Each structure stands twice: as structure tokens, then as C-alpha cells.
Amino acid sequence: MRAPALEVAGLSKEFHVRKPSGWGRRALRAVDDVSFAIPPGRTLGLVGESGCGKSTLGRMIVGLIPPTGGKIRLGGETVRANRSAAERRGIQMVFQDPYASLDPRMTIHDVVAEPLRINGLYSAGKVDRLLTQVGLSPEAGQRRPAQFSGGQRQRVAIARALALDPQVLILDEAVSALDVSIQAQIVNLLRRLQRDLGLSYLFISHDLSVVRHISHEVAVMYLGRIVESGPREAVLGAPGHPYTQALLSAVPSVHRRDRSRRIVLEGDLPNPLDRPSACVFRGRCFKAAPRCANETPALAALDGHHRAACHFAEPTPRERLATLAPADRPQEKTASKEDHT
Amino acid sequence: MSEALLSVRDLVVEFDGPRGPVRVVDGVSFDVGAGEVLGIVGESGSGKSVSLLAVMGLLPAGARIAGGEIRFDGQRIDNAPEATLRALRGGAVSMIFQDPMTSLNPVLRIGTQIGEAIRLHAPRTPKPEVRERVEALLASVGVPDPASRARQFPHEFSGGMRQRAMIAMAIANGPRLLIADEPTTALDVTIQAQVMDVLEGVCARNHASMILVTHDLGLVAETADRIAVMYSGRVAETGPTDALFARPSHPYTRGLLDSLPTLDADHDELRSIPGQPPDMAARPPGCAFHPRCALGQGRPACSRERPDLRTVGTGHAAACHYAEEAAGDAPPREAAQ
């Protein structure tokens, strides 16, 4: 069996942040003991609440910030803190914020050319091809990032990340700034590149429909931990963890504009500065029981590869999620809209 | 609609380009009534953000309003002096920008920045009260542990937390019009639902209006009363939310809806509209969508005459010569190449 293109084992990250008083610092555990493997040519979709550590995880994997603990392996080889040029080339990231990640003084052509030039691989034709691949005209290369819309910049960032023919690409909300038609084009492009070149993707997104479309496996994070993972049909079709269940019930849809199906999470919002003991989801869980405060649920198998970290995990088909928990109070607006759907 | 809170008529915005001015916004009109939520969706790069920056009087250097008028509460604001605009911004009208990092100052603590927004309109608020309100605002947009978080710098926040900090700033002074440019793209759907509840709550309490720009068609479907769809600097279609989704009458709108991935269907390829959006500096003649439009293929009107918005239903208009056909059985399109 071929080694996974990317594997992380027990990866953790702590930040030290200021106390409210302004004196002293305390630890913020952004990523907590995360493990997964992505085989060559496959995609792992990573979803989770905002602030649960997805970008931090990605930044550790590309080597932008050092992990507090754990290991990263590329093609079976453990990477050291000091990465070789080949290791750096082999894994690229498209950042969440296309505004901050492009140098405003460079032309688009130079932005895409930069990694090629550094590695002595530059040719103008190659840059033009990369731009065309992501749906920008080569002439657009003469403009500067400020002259582009959010979605256009996002495509420049993707072209740049593809420049060095990486084996692994980390895509952090890479298509969320795009209209759905261009998003479809980029997603199709990513899948084609994967088929042709055997690329592996870690695809971070809040859009569960896109994640379902592009991923082979899906992992769900909450407060720094993976709380559910497995084949996409299992995780997104019949989720077992209450957080995943709430997430899927809340996806707005053009076809089903009925908010009453939403599982509403009560309780305090997740706070990495003050994580609940035992189960991290306890404060907002509609199924919480005394056991959840005392015993940390392990990421345990539900069915084959499908795993969830919950004492009472119960895979439930998506259509039946609304029956699990108290629903949202019906809203005036919804009522008037329902009769048209 | 005479009592619209915001009324934009035939707005034209030009940028200086290497070969003369480029019309990035080319005759855009829309109204937002009091208490109404207008959703704006459309092509990436079609001029959504630029139109709204024009409303705010915040166009970047090199850009200017080259035509049309903008009225807020009946008053022209497109040619208003900077002082008037400054008084409006952050007071009666506030904007949540698409790009959190350009509107948050990287060297100031989050709490300080929200406090400044409060003091801008109530300069004599005592310090402890400002601090209390900052924390309450952060809590209302779902930032946990607001006392600690207020002391942090923007780079210490996750993408979604920065977005929420900006929302807190934008609602600090109870605006009458809230312009939200992609306010929830970095948020998971449970927090998105909560933030939208906050925004709708602010609007309901003040009978305020909102313009919501987003690529999330499900989100506008849930939130907006009316929708405008933009393509290449113009409004391609506009109408009440229900009508627009039930009877999309512009081929571009249909193309967008067809491109949506869903949680159910399995496709090898997602459908997408073939071809690329036009270059603003070299817009095709006639209908800007015609090189990509299956319905318009070979029809002379499409490549010659620019279609204006015309009524296809109550409050529902589309800028297409063949809008009725588009709404009915459009011929099957080729899948994306």
C-alpha cells in the first residue's frame, strides 16, 4: 500500500493570549490531538465551527507555524521543523483571506510567477496557462490585486498555489468568495487536476454541499478536536455526533426555506479559552447527560470507518434530524414564504 | 416606490484604466424600503461591492460616480460633501465590509476599535460604559468570553471572529440601513444562523433595512424580501424572493441556480455556465451575457440591443429580450466544458 500523501498524528497547537486584566497570559488550545491521513489522489473535507482551529491546522501543516506537539508526514516521511525545498514545494496552501495573502504592489502575473522564479522554473507561458486554468485572462496578469474583486483574487491565489505542481493542496475556504457558477468551475477544475495529477486535498469549508461534492472523506472539528469522521456519505448522510447533526439541520437551502427544521443549539458558544471538561460539546449539546461531564468520549467506530466522539452517538439520516431536538421557533417571515415552496 | 429609504437610480461608476475609463457599474438601479431586506447576488466581479461603496461614499482612488443618483431618506447623497457622508456612516448607515482585514486596524485591540465606533457618535460616553457596551456587542454576535477577546488584536482572531467583530462595530449605533457585504462567509451554519438572527433583530428593533450581499443562495432565500441579481455591472433580474426562485426569468439567474451543488444529488461534474465573465473594459455589444447564453445563440437582438429591465411579474423584472422564454422551458444547456 502506498503511504498517505499527508498524515498528521496527535497534532496540537497552543497559543498564549492576554488575560482580561491585561497582566499575564493563558493558554489557548486551538488544535487538540488531531490525527488523520489523506491517501494520494483523495480529498479530506474539513468542516467545523468558526474558530475551531481549521486554519491553524492548515498553517501548521504547510509549516507556517510550529506545532506544540504531534507529527506531520508527507509521503510517509516525517517532516522536520526545518523543511527542505522539496518538502515546501510539495505542499501548498490557498489562504482563507485573499486580500491579506496577495502582495498589493506586485502585478497578478508576478504574484503567480514568484514561486516559479524562486525555484528557477519561470516562463511567461506557464503563468498564462495557470491564469487561464482558473478562468482569468492572461491580460489580467498586468493588473494589481487591488483592481480585482474578492472572487477574482481567490482565483489568483489558487493559480499561485498550483504553480509548483504540489502533491498536497490545502484549500482554506478557497471557493467561498466565488459566485456559484465560478465556484462550480473551480471545483470541477480541482477534481480534474486531482484525476490527472493525483493531487491530494485538505478542503476546509463551511459550505457542506460543496464539501460533500468534492470530498471522499469528511472530518468535523469542534473546539480543536475531531468529533466525527468517515466516508462523506456516512458523515453527511447519516451523522452520528450531535454537533454534526445540528450543523446539517441548519444548512439554508433554496429548495427548503423552512427554518423550523433547524436544530437550535442552546448554551454558551464554544470558547477555546474555557473549554468544558470531558466532552467539549457538552455546553451546547441537546443530548448531554451527567456522564458527558466526567468522561471524555473517544473518537470511536460507529460503523466501519465512520467514527464519532460521543457517548450517545446515533447515526441518523439527514431527513430525520429535525425530530431529534427542539426546533427553532417559527418566524413570521418563514410562514409567509413556506406556502410558495 | 417614493418612500424608499435608499434609492439608487442608473448608477454608473468608472475606474481609471490604462485605456481610458472602465465602467465597472453600468446603470444600476434598486430601492430598499424601510424595514426591508434586499439580497444582492451575482457574478463575482460584477460590481456588487463597488455599487455599495459608492452608496457609502467610499470609492477608492481612481474611481468616481459618473452618472445616476443615490438618495437616502429622500436626500441626494451621491454628490454630498464629505462631512455629510461622514456623519451618515457609522450612524444612520453602516457597512459590514467584505474584507475584514482592511476595515480592522491591525495594531489596535478589537475592543478599542469597537469603542471608537461608539464614541464617534456619542463622544462623551464614560469609559466603563463604553467597555460594557463593547462587551455586550461582542457577546451579541456570538464572540465568547468578550472581556478577554476585547483585549486581543485582529490577527489573534479566527476569520469568522474577525467578521463578527466587524458586525459588532457596524451595529454599534443602531443604523437605519445596514449594508452587509458577505457578512457570514467565514462562519459555520450554526453561527451564521445566529448572526443572521442578530442582524434581523437589529433591523426589526429599529425598523431598519438591510442590503445583504452574498453568494449563498440558500441564505438570501431565507433572509431577503427581494433580490437583485447582478451580471457584468448591471442588474440582470430583480424581484420578490419567492417569485425570483419560482420563476427565474433571466438565463444568468437560471444558470446560477443550476450550478448549485446540493446535499442530495451526486454529479461527477457540477453544472456551470460555460465560458468566462466578460472583461469590464471590453463588454460584448448588445446583451453582455450573449456569448455565454444558450437561449440567445444566434439571435440578432441579443448581440445588437442591450436589454433593459422590463416587467415580467409583480415587482419582478428581467433584462432579457426573451425573458418569458427564459422563465418557461429554456432549451437544455450544454454542461460546462
Ligand SMILES: Nc1ncnc2c1ncn2[C@@H]1O[C@H](COP(=O)(O)OP(=O)(O)OP(=O)(O)O)[C@@H](O)[C@H]1O
Ligand atoms: N496568532 C494567534 N494568537 C492567538 N490566538 C490565535 C492565533 N491564531 C488563531 N488563534 C486562535 O485559535 C483559535 C482557532 O483559530 P483558527 O483561525 O484556526 O480557526 P478556524 O477554524 O480557521 O475558524 P474560521 O472558520 O472562523 O476561520 C481561535 O480561537 C483563534 O482566536
Ligand SMILES: Nc1ncnc2c1ncn2[C@@H]1O[C@H](COP(=O)(O)OP(=O)(O)OP(=O)(O)O)[C@@H](O)[C@H]1O
Ligand atoms: N481599484 C480598482 N481599480 C480597477 N478596477 C477595480 C478596482 N476595484 C474593483 N475593480 C473592478 O471592478 C469590478 C467590480 O468589483 P466588485 O468588487 O464590485 O465585485 P463584486 O461583485 O463585489 O465581486 P465579488 O463577489 O467577487 O466580491 C471588478 O471587475 C474589479 O476588477
Ligand code: SF4
Ligand atoms: S458525549 Fe454527551 S455532551 Fe458530548 S456530544 Fe455526546 S451526548 Fe453530547
Ligand code: SF4
Ligand atoms: S437578451 Fe439574449 S443573450 Fe441576453 S440573456 Fe436574454 S436571451 Fe440571453
Ligand SMILES: [Mg+2]
Ligand atoms: Mg479559518
Ligand SMILES: [Mg+2]
Ligand atoms: Mg464583493
